[in-house]
Amino acid sequence: MRLDRGLVKGFVAMASLVALVATLVPVASAGSNQPIRLTVYNYLDATSPAAHREIEEVWKAFERANPDIILEREDMFGEPFHQKLEAYAAAGRLPDVIYMWPGGRSSTLHTKRLVKDLTPFLGDMAREFHEAALAPQAGGYLAELPIAITATHVLYVNKGLLDSLGLPVPTTYEELKAMVPALRAAGKDVILMGAQDDWVVQSTLFSMIVGRLAGDDFIDRVLAGQARFTDEPFVRALRFYRSLxxxxxxxxxxxxxSYNEVNGLFASGRAPFLVDGDWKTSNFLTDPTTGEALIPPDRQHEFVLTVFPAIPGEVVHRTTSMVPGVGFAMSASIPAGSAKERAAWRLIQWLTSPEVQRIRLETGAAFPSRKNVTSDRLEPLAQERARFYERVGGTYVLDNVLDAQVYGPLNVGLQEIGLGLSTPEQVAASVQRALEAWRASR
Incomplete structure (x- = not known):
């Protein structure tokens, strides 16, 4: 019987991962036959092609190599993830290992110090990470160990579609606006977004606009009480957003x-542009369970990852909104020095290891937070994502630097502006009131 060479390579790769995890020192106490149980709250889009490899090569690989640790993992995605995490925190029932954000989306965990500072656990391993990945987070300490560096704004361009219509990739907003009549005549939308959930516009588009038109210095001054959201730089950003x-x-x-519905619309050529985060790349790559891709590898060279074209009056140029990525944290309720603490750190080490980061790089799920993580198995679109980071700078993501009490009204206000229900001035005033209420409540 002949074995498929790809399958053989896959089995060998899996075996090497299991062997590597197994080299770690067991965490169960000497003479104890009782395994350590860890509850894990994980963020996972089960519809993504990356999900299969994530489950098989990350989670199940760890479980196979660590029979002394039993994982009770709960996977959630989107707003339900955040809502349930807040409920866990309010009830004082946080899981042992938690997927979380470096800022506002996980502000409760940061500001109430519900998770441990991971800096003392790192030791020499800290040198293996990009410096930006280990910067203090919203609570002033390293609450989660990032699995990635994340650009929340990417302009995905179907260059093949543009070429077929005789249109160039725009470099200025005026050029983009000039395309509208031709695209409409061809029965196309201009820019697609899956913005049914209110976080999408703020995180993947408006944060970039504020970074370009106001700059991080302005947001710093607002947070320091030296400027207001009702000042011209922020209102100008809201007005530009309305002009879209x-x-x-x-x-x-x-x-x-819906957030996932947009994937098929873009892949099928409904519009030449899509605005989303860099993680959206993974939805277009080959699904290992079916061998199929929304954008087949032989067509991926027709697509470009870039940023929104130059905006009139921008003070910062060619930037995306960028943060140290999401990662995994350890509940502060785990006793210091305990077997459970050692087990939780062992899991976090694995989830942020070069091997796991290589898997996420290959699936497009995340761009590595560790240095020197590469792969020769990248599909063309994943290679394009890696090149993207060489071409752009970064500014704040607003829901990373603002508290949920502040960015929540902004998220809603952006939808209201788009629907014609509020003016930029009204939304700016609402966000400023929310900021003042948040300050008063601290």
Missing amino acids: FDDGVLNRRIFQT
Whole structure:
């Protein structure tokens, strides 16, 4: 019987991963036959092609190599993840290992110090990470060990579609706006977004706009009480955002489009542009369970990852909104020096290891937070994602630097502006009131 060479390579790779994890020192106390139980709260899009490898080569590989640790893992995605995590925190029932954000999306865990500072656990391993990945987070300490560096804004471009219509990749907003009539005549939308959930516009588009038109210094001054959201730089950013709808660049249908529905729309050529985070790349790559891809590898060279074209009046140029990535944290309720603490750290080490980061690089799920993580198995679109980081700078993601009490009204206000229900000035005033209420509550 002949074995498929790809399968053989896969088995060998899996065996090497299991062998590596097994080299770690067992955590169960000497003479104890009782395994350590860890509850894990994980963020996972089960519809993504990356999900299969994540489960098989990350989670199950760890379990096979660590029979002395039993994982009770709960996977959630999108807003339900955040809502349930807040409920866990309010009830004082946080899982032992938690997927979390470096800032506002996980502000409760940071500011109430519900998770441990991981800096003392790192030791010499710290040198293996990019410096930006280990910067203090929202609570002033390293609450989670990032699995990635994340650009929350990417302009995905179907260059093949543009070429077929005789249109160039735009470098300025004026050039993008000028394309609207031709795209409409061809029955196409201009920019797609899956913005039914209210976080999408703020995180993947508006944060970039504020970074370009106001700059991080302005946000720093607002947080220091030296400027206000009602000042011209922020209002100007809101006005430009409104102009995207007035100019036909964005359609109000984005608010009726679910986050995952947009994947198929873009892959099928509904529009030449998609705005989303860099993680969206993984949805277009080959699904290992089916061998199929929304964008087949032989067509991926037709797609480019870039940033929104130059905006009139911008003070910062060619930037995306960027943060140290999400990662895994350890509950502060785990006793210091305990077998459970050693087990939790062992899991976090594995989840941020070069081997696991290589898997996430190959699936497009995350760009590595560790240095020198590469792969020769990248599909063309994953290679394009790696090149993207060589071409752009980064500014704040607003829901990373603002508390949920502040960015929540902004998220809603951005939807209201897009739907014609609020003006930029009204939303700016609402966000400023929310900031003042948050300050008063601290």
